[in-house]
Amino acid sequence: MSLRKLLIVGSMIIITISSRAQDPLFTQFYHSPVYLNPAFTGCGKNDFRACFTGRMQWLNLPDPLQYYTASVDKYFADPKASLGFVANHFNEGYIKTTQLYLIAAKNFGDDGDNCDRRWFVNFAFQGGLGWRNADRSKLLFPDQLDPNGLNGQASQFELFQYAKRAYLDLSAGMVFTYGNVMFGAAAYHMNNPVNGLFGTNPDDKLTRRYTFHLSFINDNYPNVDKEILLKPTIIFNTQGVSKSLVVGSFLDFPYGPLEAGIWYRNNFGLVENHTIGITVTFKLGKDKNYYNGDASGRFNTGVSYEGEITRPGVRYTKGSSELGMLFEKNLESDGTCPKPYGCATRFPWVFF
Numbered sequence: 001m002s003l004r005k006l007l008i009v010g011s012m013i014i015i016t017i018s019s020r021a022q023d024p025l026f027t028q029f030y031h032s033p034v035y036l037n038p039a040f041t042g043c044g045k046n047d048f049r050a051c052f053t054g055r056m057q058w059l060n061l062p063d064p065l066q067y068y069t070a071s072v073d074k075y076f077a078d079p080k081a082s083l084g085f086v087a088n089h090f091n092e093g094y095i096k097t098t099q100l101y102l103i104a105a106k107n108f109g110d111d112g113d114n115c116d117r118r119w120f121v122n123f124a125f126q127g128g129l130g131w132r133n134a135d136r137s138k139l140l141f142p143d144q145l146d147p148n149g150l151n152g153q154a155s156q157f158e159l160f161q162y163a164k165r166a167y168l169d170l171s172a173g174m175v176f177t178y179g180n181v182m183f184g185a186a187a188y189h190m191n192n193p194v195n196g197l198f199g200t201n202p203d204d205k206l207t208r209r210y211t212f213h214l215s216f217i218n219d220n221y222p223n224v225d226k227e228i229l230l231k232p233t234i235i236f237n238t239q240g241v242s243k244s245l246v247v248g249s250f251l252d253f254p255y256g257p258l259e260a261g262i263w264y265r266n267n268f269g270l271v272e273n274h275t276i277g278i279t280v281t282f283k284l285g286k287d288k289n290y291y292n293g294d295a296s297g298r299f300n301t302g303v304s305y306e307g308e309i310t311r312p313g314v315r316y317t318k319g320s321s322e323l324g325m326l327f328e329k330n331l332e333s334d335g336t337c338p339k340p341y342g343c344a345t346r347f348p349w350v351f352f
Helices: 003-018
Strands: 047-056 065-076 082-094 097-111 119-134 164-178 181-189 211-215 229-239 240-250 258-267 274-284 297-308 319-330
Touching: 065 164, 097 164, 258 297
Parallel strands: none
Antiparallel strands: 047 065, 047 319, 065 082, 082 097, 097 119, 119 164, 164 181, 181 211, 211 229, 229 240, 240 258, 258 274, 274 297, 297 319
């Protein structure tokens, strides 16, 4: 990579990891629903769900940015409440972040016993710990650069020894479903934890992130009678100076093994960074989806690619890719899905 390309891409990394520690966003948000909004806890198609999403950002970098999130959540029918656990790990150059959270959620409305209610709402509270530290082996100092790039010499600057931080982190969210429409909102880092590597400067606080999402499905869900379902979705995130908008749609083949999606993202608050993303999900197992079979369990896996139209452009970064997985299963002894077929929204339809 030439020095010009190195500086262009390097400037994007600096923006990403130094602008008050912006949260990463996943293209396959549907494979990490609890990361998108903690109120999706307990809102799977069955009463137990496990999810994983891994993202490699800017593949042309010698060391691409890496983001991972994994979660499990369980619905309990008796109190009509749910519990969840989320683990995140981010590698951004020399910065590493690990986060562990517990989530408690409670749902109201159409719950299987009250099928006359057409609405469903779920509230959730999330709390946990985060750790942020520097990988000193990846630090680069001015005396290690010359006009041609890296000079291969050891730096004479003294490496700092105490570049780490632990912090308490609190978040909350809600999801509301009425018929074919789903709306959600979440507030992350409500206590503005200090996560800077040194001191307690006000600029080192983790800025609150607010997420709003709106989705629609073009059928009388769950009584699906179409060969292709369209599920347009809008997601808006704001965190400090960063404001991003995601607009796109799923193309779901309800009686087949595939679901595809196309997504446009614009970060118009931090930089005018426009991207296009393509996603493909494979529905595996005999219970490929909720629309057929006994829905006692299912497994989905998906891949995606996202390329920048501008700043710095896919020519320099080679884009970003993700792998996502989702497993759902009913843990009740009778082996049947806890969602009654006669009720409209025992669980929200989420994104599948």
